[in-house]
Amino acid sequence: MLKKEYIWLALIFGLVLGTRLYFAFQTPYFSEDAYFNIRQVEHIRETGLPLFKDDLSYSGRNFLFQPFFQYILAFFNLFMPLNLVCKLLPNIFASCLIFIVYLIAKEITKSQGAALFSSFISGFIPIFFAETVNSVSVFSLVIPLMFFLIYFLIKINKDAKYINHFIVSIIIIALMHASAFLLIMAFLLYVLFIKIEHLKQSRAELELIIFSTILVTWLNFIVYKNAFLVHGQFVIWQNIPKELLSQSFSQLSILNALFYIGIIPLISGIYLIYKYIFKKKNRKIYLLMGFALSELFLLWFKLIPLKTGLIFFGVIFVLLFSKFYSDSILFIDKTKFSKYKRIFIAVIFLIFIFNSIIPTISYTNRVIKETVSKNEIDSFLWLKNNSDEKDVILASLDEGYLINTIAQRKNVIDKNFLLIKDAEQRLEDVKKIYTTHYETEAIPLLNKYNIKYILLSKRSMNYYDIADLSYSTDEKCFELVYNKEVKIYKSLCRMEEK
């Protein structure tokens, strides 16, 4: 019996990992955001240390981040090629989520069928799948670890060994990403639920929550101290310029949630939250509810990026679905329709395929299509081979990391805005350079940032809605040095102010 369970899990894992790798290896390259981590991994491998002081990003700046994930990748990079490490490992980490979901779901439902079904669904949460398949995202490891932590918290009352597992995991998560704060909020809400519902709070559980709260707060204050000094509480929004803030931290809508999470997990999750707030009591469900409601609060008040929030939401709702599923099966068993149980399961499975697997595939296809193309990589390599090391390259916001990692040159802007005092101004200036019709407007700005080359790719043309640089006809000032799918202009003029 036990073996059958393992075989099913191995099959699901194989299917999820296989699908992920199928998509990941569709292209030899990565999503633009991945190149930040790739560069950090390369730097760790070469020097043993992360790149906190960078001369290339924003033509010189400091980074603030927790580098544990990059260290893990760098470690594997010692005996595996970097490309393989970055394709394979994040997908293995993310696929491991199915085991964790299985364990939690089994704890909640005591039903092997519900646990296996949930574990299968968790492998195809559209937003989690697409956002971690080819982006070397820290969330590929953070998410499974966070839910492992929840599993340990559920289990500590049964076996003391889970206390040590919990301590090690929370330290790793705190060293990996600031989103550990979400976990703390969830734990505190859980304690609140336990109080409100007059349930007995386990002493060890409370102690672990106190410890986690202090640890995560302290570690994040150490890492982000300078950012707090510079930006104050606006660190929460990562100093993202207002223009972009509405995109990253956009309002949660039901349609978004339906598409990114899937209709079955979402509806069953909402129903279960309602049921356990007003009708029933279950501490394990309260733990998940604490998570769901803290996410909801943070998303509602735009305190976390929409995608991050939805990734967490997706997994929580799958877990809540497991309870809904097992309750429904139990309910059907008690009715005259019990003989149609298999039809009910098949219907749910079909809806799941239409509503989770198909969106997952279409969303991932879109993400893979948006991955950097060979032509773009060639243009960056051309810059690497034909420009001076000190040259500053102008590219769109999305291409900032690529300029640093592939071309190994200085950029004007990229997506990491933390500690950048003039982020708003830079974003505006870059937009102006790409969109202005007047070279008298463009040249002073090019001079201001010492820009030597302007990169004009399809990506930047789409982003700024332009066909070419309007002022590029002046060959004295703008020499077209690379003209393929991507164009590269060399800026030759200086404008003196009098």
Add this chain to the structure above:
Amino acid sequence: MKLTEKNTLVYVMLAAFIVLLILYLVRFLFYNNIMIGEESYYHANIARQIIEQKSLIQDLNYVFNPYHLVLASIGYLIGIDLASKLIPFLFGLLSVLVFYLILREFKIEIKQRFIILLILVISPAFIYLSAISNTHSVPVFLTLLGIYLFSKKNIFLTILSLFAFAAAISFGIFNALLAITIMISYMIEEKQKEESTTKPKKPVFSFQSKKAAVFLFILLIISVLCFPLYFQQKTKVLPAENILQDFISDFGALIGIGIFNIILAIAGFFLMWKKKKEHLFIFLLLLIMIASSFYEKNVIVYLTFVFSVFAGYAFVKIRDMQWEVNIIKNLTMLLIICGLAFSTISYLNRVSTMQPDNEVIKSLDWLKHYSEPNKIVFSHYSKGFWINAIAEKPVMIDSMFEYYPDAKEKFNNSEEIFYSRNLKNTKSLLEKYNINYIWIDNEMKQGLVWEKEQQGLLFLFRNNETFNNIYNNQGIEIWEVKNGYN
């Protein structure tokens, strides 16, 4: 470590001494013992003027504070520079001593007393209070002394207590409010004690209640008499700062409380709330201080004493809690200690490297010796006190400008000089304020005033018919305005 009445105080005083010594040592070894910040230079300058004139400052724009008299009196004997360092240091240590005695008087157990005092002496607000010449070190000590002496039944000490409170009241309206709140709290607490012990037919008031009532009456009269000192005309010109950055030292507040101190204090608040009737005194003080801190951010130096009590209470409670898992207890305590220490270390690091540094002093000393006397210097308002005190030159604007009658106009004009690229316009403004020299440093060029090179005045400096660069060293520039205005 066995804590006794004797060694607890010694340990705490030693800890305070070491924390402050670190700061003084860094300044001594790397900064030629230069005073920290801008405020200390303002007080030193006023005290110097009082000594020179042998009377109070008569200037209508001058905002009176008794601290200037204290600084001038001691400065007269040992020199202003030494007095500016010694007064906060001594009053800081004395405040710790009196606070210890108060806690003992309130029958706080020795372990808890030790933790409370330790949290206090490593708190950023206390470090500020005891290391930088400021107007709060004396009234904080006087208020604490007043509370301690008031709790004594000796009539002589009671009179001394009244003097201490009266003296503290002259330092500001908050001190008056605090003294009055303390008396009211005493009265309520005494009343509760009386009600809980006896049920008399007609009300009986204890000696402490009567004393508090008399004190309250006298302190109210003194506060009313001090009213003209409190209300100085002030035009709010500068934009309000972010509340977190004003309040939390880890977010950049100069007079702030560490984030872990706050977290512990919040925990302590909830733990003490269960016995709120017993701790009514501290809750009332907290309420009045938090309310006042929204109007006057310097109240934080008083608040840090109250927060230490709450934080210390929480710390001891957390430590003495029945922990099921010992390893979590040890790790949690370690993290709390690291968290508290982290705020202290980062604050010490920030304050000890604060401006002015040797280069600033060198440039201002140069200005003092190589420029014409009594000529007006223009700079950012936050640099005004340094120019006044070190270069001994008048300035167009300094950090007290909001108390001047034409505050808004002066501020707007200074902004216009900084940012305008119109030479004619700038020249006319320089002429308007008779400005002969312009002093700028790296901080101004790196975001305090200008974000970019060649912005505003930096661009106009290229006009050598109007401006002459007479000093340029380590990013500090002094420009002479040609055809200077007399």
